Amino acid sequence: MPVDTAPVEVTGWGRTAPTTAARLVRPRSYEEVADAVLDCAADGARGGIARGLGRAYGDAAQNAGGCVLDMTGLDRVRTIDARAGVVVCDAGVSLHRLMEVLLPLGWFVPVTPGTRYVTVGGAIGADIHGKNHHGSGSFSRHVVSLDLLTSDGEVRTAPSGTDLFDATAGGMGLTGVILSATVRLLPVETSLMSVDTERATDLDDLMARLTATDHRYRYSVAWIDLLARGAAMGRSVLTRGDHAPLDALPARARREPLAFRPGRLPAAPGFVPEGLLGRGSVGLFNALWYHRAPRARRTGEIQKLSTFFHPLDGVPHWNRVYGRGGFVQYQFVVGYGQEEALRRIVGRISGRGCPSFLAVLKRFGDGDPGWLSFPVPGWTLALDIPAGLAGLDGFLDGLDEEVVAAGGRVYLAKDSRLRPDLLAAMYPRLADFRALRAEIDPRGVFTSDLSRRLSL
């Protein structure tokens, strides 16, 4: 088995809190995964955790002193039912790869986050959501069944609706290693998007627009300028859309309506000076971005999939622009009816002047069945902040308290700093999750830095 026996330093996408795994194993078959897991079990306390493409922002896919199973070698698309729109694939297959394979057949992944470079296993483990959550729910809502390798080396099939499935969807890889999944797909006529863009002048305007019209769009998201203060607080750009129907395409594009050719720019340089993304530069970017959007609504603009869903994927290693200190992403949700809490939090963020140029607000639809799944019906805001910002830790702790008081929660796939004692209040089914884990993995073979930090 290809094993990198030298210790390997591992971080999340935010590049904070690096730790070193004693071993990195890259299994290429289910049998090799089973061997690796049994090795982890025999190893003792440090255990193992599966890792995909490393897009979790925090420490979910790192395991200090233990084993990390790089699952990207398990990358076979096993079967595609092109009539019913169902794919069976290995956990290490990326959504990018699925798009390459499925789009020409007229199918699309049911849910995609802001990057295509996540694996199917990671998508289930974090129970990711996308711009279509208000209508389509999270990724695992579209998973029919999954095969899970548990700590005893056995493979268990977990159909959706079972406890094992619900503990695994959003379970951050702690119930076992997902080997493969059966995913229901979304039919599309073209690989292009029809996009409406409009501006909202402030937070109330934005919430009103989203509330009134979100249901008309499959995909909906708002980018907020969190550095704008006073009357402009919460000014934002809404981009919403749907898969473009064939007849909406210009004649040239109709020749190859399902072509998938995402562009790619040069990678971010390996060294970026600290503090490049300060209040000045981000403020300038935000102002330009806001004013670039049309004052009146622009409708039916045809965009590439990659432009609409994954603009940052065009710049490999974009996480480097935050410099050596890395960055934290803060994403929380507060339920409908808690708009006042949302206003307060946005007010605190813009009042403090957090230089965040990636701040997005969207509405979640119904909650998902995963016990530790993040989405609940409500408003979710995500922002990136350089980790080196003075006093940021205490500031985010303060936001956590607002979130908890409003009955909300933060997203574990993005977390790198939550106070452990707030977790149970945020995730009411945590006790069930712990109980199931204790039952199927009594020795705690599946362990990550995240699980140690938060006592998951």
Add this chain to the structure above:
Amino acid sequence: MKDAFGTPQSLLVLGGTSEIALATARRLIARRTRTVWLAGRPSPALETAAAGLRALGAEVRTVAFDALDPCAHEEKLGKVFAEGDIDMVLLAFGVLGDQARDEEQPLSAVRIAQTNYTGAVSAGLVCAKALQGQGHGSLVVLSSVAGERARRANFIYGSSKAGLDAFAQGLGDALHGTGVHVMVVRPGFVRSKMTAGLPEAPLATTPEAVATAIETGLRRRSEVVWVPGELRAVMAALRHLPRPLFRRLPV
């Protein structure tokens, strides 16, 4: 585990009655630290220190540890690590001695060297190995500006800190890439019980200021921290001063 800002959840203090260490522990407990081990010679002072931190809400345990008994380090500290991960070790023990007396009594000078240097080499290596096994953690070593250039007034203490400083730097290089971070802290004159009664040096600082600098250093993953920061420039100049001149300085 440490969070994204480098704040540890568990802390082991070697030299559990050190004022700088306790100021640091208080600061970290106000953030994320929940478990603290205070290692030191069993004494009422150690228990008082533990009680003080407990009152802040941390779970505090004491462990008998004597820098002068390196034979026992592996066993005593091994027990601490066996109880669970330690995210940060603060090596804070050290004695200042009395220069005039120590020059007269070589054995008491040796005691300073054994505590500040030999004891730290032993405890530092034991902790480094355990941290390496964990794949993460910080080893914070309290050095001193006195180790940067030995001066007439306290060269016995200064030379022991010079040895410790060089040891810690080398250990940091050895551990680079293992997930373990070694940070050398070089405070100037710190107003504390150790320096009570001594004439205060310029740029004097407090245990709280050192604690703040340690927290910042953890966040930045610094390798060397000067407290106050200005000392870095001052010592760079002093270090290169020709000896005949240095000798005449009123330091």
